Amino acid sequence: MANFLFKFIFRLFSLLPLRVLHGLGALLGRITYAVSPGYAARIRENLGQAGYSLESDEGKRLLKSCIEEAGKGIMELPWVWGRSYEEVLGKVLECRGKEHFDAAQQEGKSVIYLTPHLGCFELAGQYCAQHRPIVILYRKPRLEWLEDAMCKGRGRGKANLAKADLSGVRLLYKSLKRGETIGLLPDQVPSGGEGVWADFFGRPAYTMTLVGRLAEASDATLLLVCAERRKNGYVMHFEPLPLGHEEPIAEQINRALENIIRVCPSQYLWSYNRYKVPSGVEPPERNA
Secondary structure, three states: HHHHHHHHHHHHEEEEEEHHHHHHHHHHHHHHHHOHHHHHHHHHHHHHHOOOOOOHHHHHHHHHHHHHHHHHHHHHHHHHHHHHHHHOOOOOOEEOOOHOOOHHHHOOOOOOOOOOEEOOHHHHHHHHOOOOEEEEOOOOOOOOHHHHHHHHHHHOEEEEEEEOOOHHHHHHHHHHHHOOEEEEEEOOOOOOOEEEEEEOOEEEEEEEHHHHHHHHHHOOOEEEEEEEEOOOOEEEEEEEOOOOOOOHHHHHHHHHHHHHHHOHHEEEEOOOOOOOOOOOOOOOHHHH
């Protein structure tokens, strides 16, 4: 009964205009910040770690925007997953760095799209699934009813989903060998043994090594992609990520993530516990 009720409410919200959902999301963000001290503290701590002073007027405005944008990210999900594929893509107002996206499509070379927890990252995957097959890695949500909605929403266009387990990783390798594309969340904290400690805004964060292994095995093109939320839609951003040999790949990826996050810092998911220590992993020396 509970699952049916949640699905009904989710469907009901999907019928609302996107601007209404964003308004409700801003309110949800403010309420969540007010009633959850731990949530609020993590946002402030992570913003401070990234170098944003919250004492100035500018910092206070950024914090307010971050709180509201986090709520918008939740409330837009029914719309992004529930509306038609054409209607969702129609909300893309502009594509910056489109030449990198177009070149990746025309060359027919395998591509690894890296989508951080920035802006509407659900839209980013759907946008990349327009022209070529793409395998998107995902983690099963805690709420059982949400998985069905999530898989239907993400698995559109030429997208296929792969669970974040050994079978899913194998599928990623196979897709790249066929010259196809894959999508990953590069700032998602991996399980123990699947990452290394690498600085992220000046503090060690347990960072996945999978991206580097996939890139080295396939010689794929790496593109950072995000969908910046705007008043009437979204602006896509594509940035190439050429890998060098001078420093560890995890460090290079985190630095590239920092750069794209600073394009629209208010829309990064600062509440995400990016610096947590996974079970079975030794803390970094400076945090020990």
